């Protein structure tokens with residue numbers, strides 16, 4: 706039986722473990738999550754293991770990245786089974802604070818963003834990235850890991866965190882890892898648990914539409930036609946589309962010169978009460 710990770714509930718406790726590791730000259734990796742762990746998260750942990758001697762996985766459903774109308778209350782919370790999965794991978798530490806530890810009464814500081822945080826998710830979840838950037842900066846400052854792992858599934862989030870780490874000169878390398886998918890193409894996501902059996906079938910349309918549109922764009926360069934067809938296919942399959950767009954893969958700005966810019970297609974769409982996001986290189 707692998708040893709269970711030590712669960713730290715406070716920043717002070719976590720810092721004390723980290724300072725012991727630092728004294729021993731060990732490299733530290735961090736994997737920030739909101740729990741309800743799936744194989745996508747576990748790949749981030751495995752990748753952290755290749756780069757660090759000690760791994761901290763944070764599990765914190767961060768209230769500041771949810772609007773009052775969103776699913777903070779119903780977000781899956783499965784700490785016991787999450788910790789068992791992390792034990793299997795030999796993770797040394799879990800940081801699972803409560804909301805009061807992260808945002809005590811009187812807490813008044815948030816990170817404000819521009820650059821890659823403009824548009825896309827921000828158009829539909831205006832509160833979202835300042836909540837994410839604030840909590841990620843607090844997590845990174847709590848442990849100052851050498852490396853922190855994020856999934857490309859949340860591509861704009863990865864770009865925002867990279868920019869923030871660069872701008873604030875955080876001493877942590879931000880590593881992005883490819884999206885882990887189900888056999889039928891659906892990107893793994895904790896929120897997939899909200900899908901009914903029928904919605905789960907329809908959900909594959911999002912990755913299929915994106916691959917089809919990407920092939921069409923590579924073939925004839927007509928992004929607008931391919932994206933309009935993709936939006937129509939998603940709508941016909943029962944989605945309410947927030948966006949399906951092509952952007953510069955590095956800046957997330959609109960594409961000006963399609964032949965000579967790195968390209969990323971990004972999508973967000975609702976199926977019933979579940980909002981799915983996805984993205985692929987084009």
Ligand SMILES: Nc1ncnc2c1ncn2[C@@H]1O[C@H](COP(=O)(O)OP(=O)(O)OP(=O)(O)O)[C@@H](O)[C@H]1O
Nearest residue numbers: 738739740745855856858859884885893894895896
């Ligand atoms: N399918 C996946 N492949 C790779 N990384 C992933 C995948 N799903 C989530 N991650 C990454 O895991 C980290 C924690 O994400 P989070 O806990 O929000 O899980 P999630 O499945 O994305 O949940 P949600 O459904 O709330 O978006 C993030 O860096 C995220 O990009």
Ligand SMILES: CC(C)(CO)[C@@H](O)C(=O)[O-]
Nearest residue numbers: 737738739767837840859
């Ligand atoms: C990075 C993160 C853990 C911050 O709460 C969250 O946005 C997530 O799980 O992607």
Ligand code: BAL
Nearest residue numbers: 739770771833859862
């Ligand atoms: N995976 C991103 C977290 C969120 O959507 O709230």
